[in-house]
Amino acid sequence: MNKFKCLTGIIFMLLYLLKSSSAVNSSNIADLVNKNLINSEHYCTYRYYEPYPEYHFQLLAGWSCYNYAHPKWMKNGKIEKANQGVIHNLTQYKIPYIVVNNKSVVFDYNDAKYTEIIKNLHVEEKYYAKWLNCARTAMECCKQLNKNDLKPNDNYPCPAIWDGYTCYEKTKPNTIVKKLCPLYLTSNDKFVCNLESAKECTADGWNHQTDYALCSSSFRLRDRHIFHVIFLAVASAFMIPSIFIFLYYDKLKQWRFVLHRNLILAIFIKNILVVTSKNLIIINAVNVQQEESVMDNDYTWCRVLTFFENLSKNLIFTCMTADATHSHKTIVRAFARDTNAYIMYGIIVVASTIPTIVWSILMG
Incomplete structure (x- = not known):
């Protein structure tokens, strides 16, 4: 009986330690985000989400580049994400992260300790390079977006956004916007011809689905x-x-x-x-x-x-x-x-x- 109680106590202790460890990881993410706010006044829009502060957007866009990559580019498939709520200016934002070897990993391409882990998730270095290129392009898009273009209005129901692969400026209704396909979208090292994706803007806003099938040869x-x-x-x-x-x-x-x-x-x-x-x-x-x-x-x-x-x-x-x-x-x-x-x-x-x-x- 005493052995049973002892074993039960050890199990509960282990569960408590695991829970505590998880809490520490989550708080570390919140601390990281709050410490690395690049420009809290500059906001960017990812797809149909509300505008995110710049650094929050960087982590979200980095995750989307990982999430939309082909599963065969990863050694063991893609890891399911978790979200950590972070408060900024009285607004809560969800920061995606993954857990690798009991470590919480955010998609910050400027932090070497995270990029090294993300690099090891890929089958080849060229696929990691595609992720890195995608994440950097997202931030280039973010820096170009004007604060006044992030909200829809009567003349421009489709605001400026990053859709996960491509940057789109504010657009008038009943318009199909075509953009050159990014190379990091495919496993190709180069395109033999110029291919274009298409995204439709309606009176109700952007079509959530961008037609990237046109980017495939x-x-x-x-x-x-x-x-x-x-x-x-x-x-x-x-x-x-x-x-x-x-x-x-x-x-x-x-x-x-x-x-x-x-x-x-x-x-x-x-x-x-x-x-x-x-x-x-x-x-x-x-x-x-x-x-x-x-x-x-x-x-x-x-x-x-x-x-x-x-x-x-x-x-x-x-x-x-x-x-x-x-x-x-x-x-x-x-x-x-x-x-x-x-x-x-x-x-x-x-x-x-x-x-x-x-x-x-x-x-x-």
Whole structure:
């Protein structure tokens, strides 16, 4: 009985210490915010929230850059935030923070002890650099915002805001504002062309949702792949009659015609495999609406399909070489006997397969 009471007391003590530790962390955040007020008279607006003091805004914008980043940029996914209420000028503001290894972390990009922790949350340093760029751009936006532009009025129902990725000035109703897409929005190191996001201003204010789908090159890549698939499918359909003619007529079963037929068959098979690969794998992977692509879910059969696709491409070149070699031999040595078909087929298979196997091994 005494042992049970002792164990119960230890448990309650541990719970109390944990609670006390949490309280200390929260008070530390409040102290940090109050101590680091950059300019308590300058306010900035984040999305549809009320205007925040500058330093409060910095922490909120830093968290939003982390929150809106792709989950795959983080080592163990994104950590759920908590909020700490902070009073400033008789107004309470919620300051987001996360807990990492029992430490409260705010998103202050000027504080090295926090940025080091945030950096270690990312898979690669380039993704951390994107977060840092986003947070700094938010503060550049904040410094540019005029105090008189933060509240809506009849002429400008859409106030100046930072929407989480982009800075928007005050805007008149029934307007669609387009802005260049920021590079930190995507995993790309650069844009090959200028892409623009779109945000609508109505008589009731900003549309809460900014259209950033336009910032993805996936749509353009998808359209190119779809065009390629259609083109290959049409070309393959036109090849079917020629394959049937080669197979049906006995007069076309001479060795030189067989080589032509094999080349057409290799091209036809390659087209079918490319169409299949693009439809099932590539177009699915570039679809921005997908959280996980087919390749993420079933990697093995994707590798198998890619192996045979590359094999068919090599087969085209070996068949072209065999056809060219036979044509050359026919011109130079017109009365020589034809090469043994089995030997020729063996050379074609070996010359096509070995490079594909080597590629497969090197690609892992």
